[in-house]
Amino acid sequence: MVKGTSRVELQAAKTEAAGRAPVVAATPLPYDEMRDAAGKVRPHYAALAERIDTLSSDELAERQKTLERFFLLQGITFTVYGAESSTERIIPTDLLPRIIAAEEWKTIDAGLTQRLRALNMFLADIYSGQQILMDGVVPRDLVLNAPSYRREMQNLYVPHQAYANVCGSDLIRQPDGKFAVLEDNLRVPSGVSYMLANREASKRVFPGTFRGAGVRPIDRYPDLLLTTLKSMAADWRPNPQVVVLTPGVYNSAYFEHAYLARLMGVPLVEGRDLVVHDNMVYMRTTTGLRRIDIIYRRVDDDFIDPLTFRRDSGLGSAGLFNAYRAGNVVICNAPGTGVADDKAVYAYVPEIIRYYLGEDAILPNIETFLCREPAQLSHVLANLDKFVVKAVGASGGYGMLVGPHSTKAQQDEFAAALTADPENYIAQPTIQLSTGPCLIEHEIDSRHVDLRPFILCGEKIVVTPGALTRVALRKGSLVVNSSQGGGSKDTWVLTDKKDLQP
């Protein structure tokens, strides 16, 4: 194993970064996915651009309606609870696919594989010998004090050292055209059903263009997921029983849980269907109790077992974690994976990759300043109007300061909070996400997009050649979360021309 840079060197590197000239000078123009700087359509978008030009805005609107009807009919909706009645809405979905050239995808594929391999090695390490902490590559207290670190996982056998079996990383394309990782989601990443449903829909909406483009298929995701899950079973259980554990029908991602269970052909269970007896997990069936081997859980760590984690949880099953420790059931993703996608640990991922694999990270991180380091803190404090400041433990856009869009009062408030509790904050420069064409109010216009590919890891790592592209539907907005006016669109990863069948 190649050892990484020593703590002192690392410290020096960070400080040097902090001392560099202004991080956010004149904001560069965002990268346009469809057109290059001269306004010419990029080659991989040519067919789509041509097709769009032949369609009138009425025809486009008609196709958008077809698309929305498809989603409504399939029941791909989320429920909005109002004062008097509840209504169901579809997730806003954009008609025009986002296209990624074959060459670019190769880099993404290699980068994601490398990253997940290193993160799983990191998890295996910190939940056993903690070599990386001894070597001082990642600060000990940063890992061990993280709220998502689970002492209960210490020295627990995880097959293939695959702690995170399903990973959905958020990538963004920077103004220079390079992809970078904004966030790793190793807990219970969602959105894969939208990736699959968007593809079904776009096949109906642009059949000709789709056929001509040579889009790589993604419909093997469910069976690859099942293979991955089954590879986690013990050898002496030749025909393992896999289930998907959902919090229930009121969860906003319920459609996805049911969708995956149906496409994998495995039962979709809720906590109330499970019974733990003598460290074995069973489900209640019409013919009695049936033993379960693998649980693909879509319930957060905190809620899976009221005896081990949150006592007020009704979503999991009492005794589940002990059955896991006893080796009678496998929980996927493993509890405690969240420590590797912690916002502060994120800053060390390039070091983690170098430490375990002896390689440079193929996909770079976004430059991140850790307020726990005094030099970096002072730099952040001096430039609060330019940074995005995030609380380490928070998510979903809470506890966040977007510098350029904030008032002086907000900045002062954050400055006080940062000084009082620097360990709890990180800062990143405000990133201009790339933009892609979208159909907005019958007209084609540019909106900011990100990219969430899905990576599976069991016996081996597989990256699905497709992704969920999230769109910030409000003009100029950089927030793609569906809770804050975001939508999604299909993502076409093109086949390499060399591999194409004549």
Added chain:
Amino acid sequence: MMLARVADSLYWIGRYVERAEHLCRLSDVMLTATLDRTESATQIARIALAAVGDTDNAAKARNPYEAALALVLDREDPGSVASSLARARENARQVRDQITTETWERLNLIHLRMSDPNDGRAFADGSQAFLHDTIADLHLFKGAADATMSHGEGWRFLLLGVYLERAQLIGALLEVCFGDRRHRAITDHSALTSLLRMSCALEPYLRVYTADMQPRFILEFLLLDEDFPRSVRFCTARIEEHLTSISRHVEATGVSGPDRLAGRLRARLQYAEIGEVQAGGASAFLGAVLDECAAVHRQVYDTFVAYTLEQRLPA
């Protein structure tokens, strides 16, 4: 083998869908009768309302349109068509992974139309077209289930719900028309025709008994006919068939399973004779049938869904 909770949901989808279809048909017949302005319109409305359990119905029966509107679209009433379909669809959503996309789409579509804010206007514009379409869509749902779902355990639970509900609904309708509490036998020709329409039985009846409308024949047909899918006998034969198949895999637990009750119920109808039934009073016979249907329902729960864990834990 399937999850107990899932079996429960499928069973209730069947029951709710059947209930909704029956209510639509009762409402449709009730509204058709008012068009003819016959004397019997009120009588028919009273029969329909009594058959859904509304016994104090004299006032409502004078305004069949309002009564039908409430029966179909009143969301406050848990027994209305809209409520039944909403529950069927909610159950389907909970077992979305167990039913085929084709089946789900049918049910989802009906629900979307029922919950459309303009449904009141659609009903006012053409209530019969609205009801006709709803019934046709429910047939499509059953057809899709039959044509696309595997005819395994899940499908059998769905149909078990359908037939158990149907046996109870037709039984209740017959009790209203032929039971002891009716002081005057129904003799009016259009009332008898309407009764057959309420159970979708007019055309099949005509083929067997010709246009000779006799209360005795109607009771015989709806209760004891072997082949008509809405006769109580036919329903009980299906209930037994599905329960026998479902029970095959249950480990013997010492208690007598619901298939025994279903078999006895089927035999009761299979070997009944209309003269004997009438001699003993239709109410006594129908009462026994309805009680046994309820007992089958309880036994299904005790055996497949809400069993006690102690009996099933591995030793």
